[in-house]
Amino acid sequence: MSRPINVHLVPGLFEPADLRGGVAVVIDLLRATSTIIHALASGATSVVPCGEVDEARRLASQAPAGSVLLGGERRGMKIPGFDLGNSPGEYTRELTAGKTLIFTTTNGTRALIRAKEARRVLIGALANLEAVVELLAEESGPVHLVCAGTEGRITLEDVLCAGAIAHWFNLAADDADPSDDATQLALHLFASCGHNYDRAYEDRVLAILGRSRGGRNLIDCGLIADIAVCAEQDKFDIVPELSRDPWEIRVARKKK
Amino acid sequence: MSRPINVHLVPGLFEPADLRGGVAVVIDLLRATSTIIHALASGATSVVPCGEVDEARRLASQAPAGSVLLGGERRGMKIPGFDLGNSPGEYTRELTAGKTLIFTTTNGTRALIRAKEARRVLIGALANLEAVVELLAEESGPVHLVCAGTEGRITLEDVLCAGAIAHWFNLAADDADPSDDATQLALHLFASCGHNYDRAYEDRVLAILGRSRGGRNLIDCGLIADIAVCAEQDKFDIVPELSRDPWEIRVARKKK
Numbered sequence: 001m002s003r004p005i006n007v008h009l010v011p012g013l014f015e016p017a018d019l020r021g022g023v024a025v026v027i028d029l030l031r032a033t034s035t036i037i038h039a040l041a042s043g044a045t046s047v048v049p050c051g052e053v054d055e056a057r058r059l060a061s062q063a064p065a066g067s068v069l070l071g072g073e074r075r076g077m078k079i080p081g082f083d084l085g086n087s088p089g090e091y092t093r094e095l096t097a098g099k100t101l102i103f104t105t106t107n108g109t110r111a112l113i114r115a116k117e118a119r120r121v122l123i124g125a126l127a128n129l130e131a132v133v134e135l136l137a138e139e140s141g142p143v144h145l146v147c148a149g150t151e152g153r154i155t156l157e158d159v160l161c162a163g164a165i166a167h168w169f170n171l172a173a174d175d176a177d178p179s180d181d182a183t184q185l186a187l188h189l190f191a192s193c194g195h196n197y198d199r200a201y202e203d204r205v206l207a208i209l210g211r212s213r214g215g216r217n218l219i220d221c222g223l224i225a226d227i228a229v230c231a232e233q234d235k236f237d238i239v240p241e242l243s244r245d246p247w248e249i250r251v252a253r254k255k256k
Numbered sequence: 257m258s259r260p261i262n263v264h265l266v267p268g269l270f271e272p273a274d275l276r277g278g279v280a281v282v283i284d285l286l287r288a289t290s291t292i293i294h295a296l297a298s299g300a301t302s303v304v305p306c307g308e309v310d311e312a313r314r315l316a317s318q319a320p321a322g323s324v325l326l327g328g329e330r331r332g333m334k335i336p337g338f339d340l341g342n343s344p345g346e347y348t349r350e351l352t353a354g355k356t357l358i359f360t361t362t363n364g365t366r367a368l369i370r371a372k373e374a375r376r377v378l379i380g381a382l383a384n385l386e387a388v389v390e391l392l393a394e395e396s397g398p399v400h401l402v403c404a405g406t407e408g409r410i411t412l413e414d415v416l417c418a419g420a421i422a423h424w425f426n427l428a429a430d431d432a433d434p435s436d437d438a439t440q441l442a443l444h445l446f447a448s449c450g451h452n453y454d455r456a457y458e459d460r461v462l463a464i465l466g467r468s469r470g471g472r473n474l475i476d477c478g479l480i481a482d483i484a485v486c487a488e489q490d491k492f493d494i495v496p497e498l499s500r501d502p503w504e505i506r507v508a509r510k511k512k
Contacts, residue, residue, distance in 0.1 A: 009265065009410070154265070156437040181412040181469045189444045213437045 002177040004142045005169060007162045007186045010149035011114040019146075023139050024118035025132055025165060026242075027125065028148035029157045030214035031086050032108025034125040034230040036101075038088035039071070040251050041127075041236040043097030047249040049112050049242075050104040053079055060102045069096065072104035076221040079104070087226050088127070100248075111148035116244055118144060123240035123249060126161055126205075126233045133165060135239050135253060137172040145186070156189070156212035157230075160205070163190030197233070205231050258433040260398045261425060263418045263442045266405035267370040275402075279395050280374035281388055281421060282498075283381065284404035285413045286470035287342050288364025290381040290486040292357075294344035295327070296507050297383075297492040299353030303505040305368050305498075306360040309335055316358045325352065328360035332477040335360070343482050344383070356504075367404035372500055374400060379496035379505060382417055382461075382489045389421060391495045391509060393428040401442070412445070412468035413486075416461065419446030453489070461487050 006022075008014045027033055036047050050056040053074065060070045071084040071091075078085030084095070086105055115121050119141065124132045136143055145165055147158035163186035170176045170187075178187060193204040209215045209227050218226050241252035262278075264270045283289055292303050306312040309330065316326045327340040327347075334341030340351070342361055371377050375397065380388045392399055401421055403414035419442035426432045426443075434443060449460040465471045465483050474482050497508035 010269070012268075013266070013410075154269075154438045154441065156440050159437075159441060179467065179472075181415075182410045184412050184464075184467065185410065185415060185441060185445060188448050189441060192444050192448065208440075211435065211440065216435075 001175065003140070003173060003175050004177045004180060005145065005166050005183050006142060006180050007145045007147070007159070007166060007183040009147050009154050009159060009182050010152055011111045011146060012152055014144070016114055016117045019115060019118035019144050022118050022142035022144050023120045023122065023136060024115040024144040024146050025122045025124040025136070026108070026111045026115050026146045026148065027158045027161045028105070028108035028111060029125050029161045030155070030209065030212070030218060030230055031088060031226055032105040032148065033123050034127055035071070035086050035088045035091060036103065036123050036240055036249060037125055037127045037236055037238065039091040039096050039101050040240050040249070041238055042091050042093045044091070044099055044101045045250070047101045047103050047240070048247065049109045049249065050102060051109045051113065053104055056102045056104040057081070063100065068100045068102055070102050074106070076217055076223065087223065088229050089226070107148040107150055111146050112242055115144070115146045116242065121242040122252065123242070124161065124165060126164065126231060127235045128238060129164055129168065130234045131237045131239050133168040133172055136169050143169060150213050153213065155214045157209050157214045159186050160189055160208050162186045166190070167195070202231070257431065259396070259429060259431050260433045260436060261401065261422050261439050262398060262436050263401045263403070263415070263422060263439040265403050265410050265415060265438050266408055267367045267402060268408055270400070272370055272373045275371060275374035275400050278374050278398035278400050279376045279378065279392060280371040280400040280402050281378045281380040281392070282364070282367045282371050282402045282404065283414045283417045284361070284364035284367060285381050285417045286411070286465065286468070286474060286486055287344060287482055288361040288404065289379045290383055291327070291342050291344045291347060292359065292379050292496055292505060293381055293383045293492055293494065295347040295352050295357050296496050296505070297494055298347050298349045300325070300347070300355055300357045301506070303357045303359050303496070304503065305365045305505065306358060307365045307369065309360055312358045312360040313337070319356065324356045324358055326358050330362070332473055332479065343479065344485050345482070363404040363406055367402050368498055371400070371402045372498065377498040378508065379498070380417065380421060382420065382487060383491045384494060385420055385424065386490045387493045387495050389424040389428055392425050399425060406469055409469065411470045413465050413470045415442050416445055416464050418442045422446070423451070458487070
């Protein structure tokens with residue numbers, strides 16, 4: 001049986017029930033899923049994604065003192081009174097290890113909620129590209145790459161990351177079927193960067209990220225350095241996974 | 257003032273009111289808009305797009321005998337009792353000249369209806385690429401390239417054609433702004449074909465069309481020859497335009 005790879009260019013382009021039985025990878029490259037991966041790689045015990053700022057504050061206030069960090073952004077910037085923003089580089093081992101991260105971003109959280117009926121919901125970015133591909137190859141069933149987008153609009157950076165996952169998964173799994181048109185579109189975008197991990201490849205990835213909606217927003221916010229951090233590939237060998245009950249993200253596995 | 261180029265990968269990704277004040281180009285490359293262009297280039301006086309088969313039959317029955325042709329498809333095939341299907345090559349001068357074409361296809365008609373609030377609604381395909389670009393360059397305001405898709409899903413062939421229009425319009429108009437992420441995605445797809453109109457370019461266009469959702473459907477229907485006809489570029493120098501009252505498509509202009 002073949003394993004369809006479905007790239008969903010924005011969450012609104014699929015119905016939640018379409019993902020049942022499949023494995024979803026939620027991608028919000030700039031920056032929510034990159035930051036979640038960094039936080040867990042730095043030793044956070046779990047990440048609790050919240051849709052609303054007030055909900056995040058309430059959850060944090062109910063936790064034992066010193067056990068949680070409040071992180072996230074609105075309009076790209078740190079939320080007043082929060083410990084940390086949404087820059088992956090902020091989540092150092094020193095600040096993060098052993099803590100629960102209560103985390104709120106707009107688009108990434110919405111994408112997670114919409115993907116929650118999949119059999120497994122993984123967290124992907126360039127930072128853990130190879131680890132995600134390896135886990136997908138060991139799994140069965142259709143693969144759904146869910147691009148978070150921005151306020152319902154397509155963002156090029158998420159499509160590029162989906163294209164990278166689709167490309168390597170297609171090579172890793174004999175039964176992968178990348179014929180879906182949106183998947184082909186993402187594969188063409190990724191192919192425009194070349195497949196050799198050389199300096200020219202990195203430059204082309206950075207050029208696409210810098211021109212994307214998410215990249216332009218970060219540049220406007222003075223956060224251009226975050227683009228370079230989120231572009232770093234295979235920095236970590238973990239795959240975070242959303243558990244639905246309790247609603248939290250933990251490390252599903254380390255790469256072998 | 258800059259002129260944004262917005263590629264809408266499927267009609268569901270924009271609200272009808274978003275197009276007000278702009279110029280829309282509706283694209284259903286395989287095959288509705290290619291066929292409409294062929295019919296008008298062969299001398300049809302106008303094309304009346306209908307959403308429903310019964311509506312098309314009713315309109316045809318009210319017209320003077322011999323003045324109309326009934327054309328269109330369901331599931332890719334000619335509709336029982338209709339004069340013609342949806343293959344552009346069927347619309348010869350001999351059969352078509354001087355007639356009104358009552359035409360029904362599913363996705364193309366839906367896209368036209370959704371685009372109807374634009375200031376102008378043009379019909380585009382590879383068959384009239386240069387003529388569309390020239391008209392857009394003489395116009396003002398945002399450009400909306402509306403990909404018809406199939407049943408709400410993205411089809412690669414429409415995105416490729418949108419990418420071609422966006423590329424050449426961007427070169428033709430000093431004030432064009434192709435920074436929209438979906439537009440960049442379409443431009444990357446088109447760029448993968450190369451820009452030299454040589455044999456390799458044609459082969460790459462045909463390869464993309466043959467692998468696209470619309471292309472695979474045509475191959476399954478035994479209509480592979482239609483793909484080659486729809487891939488022929490700049491075959492005609494006309495731009496069809498939808499008038500809203502009466503609801504019909506006529507030739508807006510011939511290329512200078």
